Amino acid sequence: MTTKEQSLVMIKPDAVKRLLIGQIIQRFENKGLTISNIKMATLTPELVAEHYPHLVEKTFFHEISDFMTSGPSVFMIVEGDNVVEIIRTMIGVTNIVDAAPGTVRGDFGNAAVYHENVIHASDSVTSAQEEIKRFFN
Numbered sequence: 001m002t003t004k005e006q007s008l009v010m011i012k013p014d015a016v017k018r019l020l021i022g023q024i025i026q027r028f029e030n031k032g033l034t035i036s037n038i039k040m041a042t043l044t045p046e047l048v049a050e051h052y053p054h055l056v057e058k059t060f061f062h063e064i065s066d067f068m069t070s071g072p073s074v075f076m077i078v079e080g081d082n083v084v085e086i087i088r089t090m091i092g093v094t095n096i097v098d099a100a101p102g103t104v105r106g107d108f109g110n111a112a113v114y115h116e117n118v119i120h121a122s123d124s125v126t127s128a129q130e131e132i133k134r135f136f137n
């Protein structure tokens with residue numbers, strides 16, 4: 001069964017600095033997904049904490065926060081049938097070292113720095129709705 005869905009995708013500051021925006025967006029377009037909204041913005045520490053509440057208490061949270069606020073990210077709303085699951089498969093697992101070749105993180109991630117994993121995508125339809133509201137008001 002297919003369901004029309006939306007996902008919030010963020011191309012993180014490492015990928016923007018490394019000029020990977022075009023190659024990453026190309027993958028979603030090649031897959032037949034629709035970019036229905038897109039913008040660039042630099043996250044504030046407050047928004048990073050709101051976006052990653054499950055990590056705020058971790059000892060390494062300041063590294064994540066410094067990284068995510070270090071420069072502009074690209075925010076996109078991507079639409080399509082079962083888009084949340086499709087995009088999570090396309091981006092690969094969190095840890096670059098384990099991310100499969102062919103995935104965005106597996107092909108572009110910096111294996112030397114855990115948090116520099118190129119991209120974020122919503123992990124459920126519910127979090128997609130919250131994240132779209134957070135980043136696109």
Ligand code: ADP
Pocket residue numbers: 052055060064093094114115116117119120121123
């Ligand atoms: P995902 O981004 O795959 O949904 P999480 O929500 O667990 O994964 O983590 C959010 C982000 O925080 C990761 O993408 C990564 O940038 C960073 N992160 C997660 N765990 C660690 C860790 N152990 N050390 C450093 N950074 C981490």
